[in-house]
């Protein structure tokens with residue numbers, strides 16, 4: 001790629017002037033080649049919005065019953081897409097490739113924590129999914145039932161999701177790092193009839209419990225809907241087994257037939273629910289529809305990832321997050337690609353694991369998170385042996401980034417050291433709610449600017465508005481919205497349509513614009529988007545979304561805690577770090593006692609929510625900074641967390657003296 005201009009490193013992309021054009025050889029073979037091709041697609045969508053989406057839906061998916069209605073806006077914002085069409089997601093991900101003569105193609109290359117490799121062809125995966133689906137049916141699980149999947153990265157995890165899709169059951173995958181309490185809340189909210197789990201998971205050479213946490217979650221009560229717990233034997237570790245409720249996966253599926261007629265469902269049938277954090281209350285069950293979601297999963301594989309039959313795709317996400325749904329469990333399979341499913345962690349057996357794995361399997365498209373890149377930069381700087389220069393990465397042709405803003409410095413390192421200045425980087429902005437990519441470069445078309453996710457995909461009407469919903473001119477910051485519905489958008493919040501409306505289609509913006517919850521700014525000249533971060537009380541720690549309210553609720557649930565306020569503070573590796581300000585029911589601790597109590601509270605939050613929610617820092621005060629009406633002034637806490645001087649107006653502050661106390665780290 002040609003670097004057209006060199007500027008000093010910038011911490012965010014707003015003043016970034018470097019531009020990297022697609023390498024001509026890449027552009028020549030790309031699925032979308034050149035900006036004219038991109039613009040033509042955008043114009044097609046503008047000209048005939050429904051016709052555009054109908055064309056893509058017909059091209060990308062096999063429909064059992066073709067749709068005649070494209071978009072139904074009669075009950076906005078509860079939009080419906082392709083609603084009289086019928087299809088099956090698992091059929092589209094498996095059967096149709098076998099029918100096209102690709103049954104012997106490798107679908108999954110499972111790279112285990114210890115480096116052991118298992119290959120599964122489309123034909124084999126189809127058989128496993130069919131047996132799994134028949135097994136679920138044999139337990140009375142049927143279309144419309146919810147099934148919680150609490151598993152680590154595995155062929156069985158992907159097969160479990162596909163098996164649910166095959167029979168029309170709606171899955172809800174819960175990340176294996178969530179605590180028993182978080183799992184219980186999700187099982188309860190979803191009203192799941194079954195939980196699919198494993199005995200244990202392997203991470204960094206160590207077994208960690210899964211089944212024991214399911215037992216604990218179900219023991220907390222409120223999960224009476226659960227009839228079956230299906231257990232995949234991963235490690236053979238010791239677990240409790242409850243006769244009548246628990247069943248081994250192998251016992252359930254081994255004697256099942258290898259064929260299972262797919263359950264044809266309406267396009268709007270809920271394919272999955274995935275819980276994510278919002279600014280208030282409990283996590284929201286984001287509900288996605290079968291047709292629209294799968295269409296976008298497939299189309300973005302072709303556009304953003306320029307996927308080709310000979311590619312080896314590797315998305316390092318976990319199936320417990322949306323990225324693992326769209327770009328592991330569904331997207332790559334929908335387009336018949338070969339992909340790596342990685343069980344391990346980036347630092348085991350050492351911090352060269354990602355680069356070694358790319359080298360070992362000859363990965364051509366690599367998709368990971370900025371937080372992983374930043375921690376591997378640190379590791380490579382500290383230890384020559386794990387530097388990417390030790391590995392042959394010449395198989396790579398495209399790199400991707402997701403989950404949080406990528407700072408230009410990390411972008412440049414990724415570009416130079418991993419892509420060897422030959423691979424475009426697609427910085428993909430999207431969310432659990434959007435189902436797939438929204439704003440991202442197209443690698444054979446878009447000139448890249450480090451730190452910018454560039455331009456919306458064709459058909460995605462992203463814009464920046466002010467608080468009254470009015471467009472703001474380029475160069476001015478504002479609120480990121482999407483002005484028109486798109487097929488892979490969330491349909492509702494499970495069991496809470498009111499919250500769906502108020503959270504995503506607020507009246508202040510006219511009730512028709514989708515509110516992403518992020519701030520953004522467009523470049524004056526290019527119109528490129530740069531995401532400036534969440535505008536609500538949602539933190540992004542290592543690419544994981546965490547609501548400050550959730551962490552505060554966990555803290556105040558501890559018997560010693562009277563009050564807590566949580567804010568984010570910038571962190572070199574994790575993007576944001578959690579900083580908690582805590583008032584105890586007893587006197588404010590100092591010195592060693594404060595350290596001990598902080599450690600205890602961190603462990604507590606880990607148990608309440610999961611290790612990802614543990615505050616990095618806890619500071620104790622006699623009180624929190626509050627307005628005279630009793631509101632906690634979080635903006636002041638953010639400044640204190642950063643260790644900066646307070647320059648804002650504090651005239652409404654009831655107790656200014658508290659600021660000095662909270663400045664100290666314990």
Ligand code: 6R9
Pocket residue numbers: 276321322323401402403404405406427428429430431432433453516517518531533534540543544545
């Ligand atoms: C896919 C995923 C969504 C939030 C989103 C935003 C942040 C994701 C980003 C990005 C800047 C990117 N985010 N991708 N910010 N640039 N390329 O991560 O979904 O877990 O729901 O998080 O992540 O703040 O609103 P999810």
